[in-house]
Amino acid sequence: MLYKVFLSTLAMFLTSMHLFHPEFELDTIAIVLILLAIAPWITHLIKSVELPGGTKIDLKALKDIEVNMARAGLLEEAEHKSDMIFFSENAAYENPRIALACLFFEVEKTLKSVAEIHHIPAQHNNLDSLLGLLYDKKIISYEQKSALLQLIALLIRAFQDCKIDKNASNWALRIGPKIIKSMDKYRF
Structure with missing residues (x-):
């Protein structure tokens, strides 16, 4: 003050x-x-200030997604770090783009696995369609579908040439295992 x-x-x-x-x-x-x-x-x-010509993945956007994921019941505590591929922690800590991109691949892999278990053809569906099918079959709730769509949209932005908050790595490494653990319950 x-x-x-x-x-x-x-x-x-x-x-x-x-x-x-x-x-x-x-x-x-x-x-x-x-x-x-x-x-x-x-x-x-002010959420963030960005000069013309670029987008930004900032910590507020990540925290908003985290709140929505928690509301949708998609943030269970993970007992261990799991075997997620992005836990090459050195690379993920050094480059938030790598951490977010790897989280995207883990979410995609998990969603396709859930779809396969429930006899939903995943190979020809993009993630948006796949989430729609999982929702239609009552495997996930509307709130979960919305939270996952929001997460996926942000993670896709990590592939683009945008500025990414340096804390995004810590966020992905902290939240990633919780998301995957939460989605594991839909594999059965």
């Missing part, structure tokens, strides 16, 4: 000095100083 007051006070002081200078014009410097003064008070309203 103290830093907010200090930063706002400093920015407003500098803005005042700039404005009351005889040659004042409302220029870029004044606008930046005013924005700097109000920024600490509105940061909770």
Whole structure:
């Protein structure tokens, strides 16, 4: 809280000095100083700032998915790290794109395995269609289907040229085993 007051006070002081200078014009410097003064008070309203030309996978998006997965009952505690391929932890920790991409492959593999067990042809279906079929056969709930679709959409973005929050690796390594463990119950 103290830093907010200090930063706002400093920015407003500098803005005042700039404005009351005889040659004042409302220029870029004044606008930046005013924005700097109000920024600490509105940061909770801003999810992320992205310059034109790119998308971003940020921690808030990951946490939103985590909340939806938990609501859908898809985050059971994993007793051990399992044999998921993305637990080449060194590579996953060093590159969040690798961690998210490997989580995508694990989710895809698990969904196809669930479909196969329930006699749903998985080889010709994309994951969206596959989730629709699992829902139609009452194997998963609508809430689970929605949460998994949201997760898959985000994971597919990891394949694209977008910025990925550096904490995405930790998120994937923490949440991945829980998701797979939760989906394992549908294999029977």
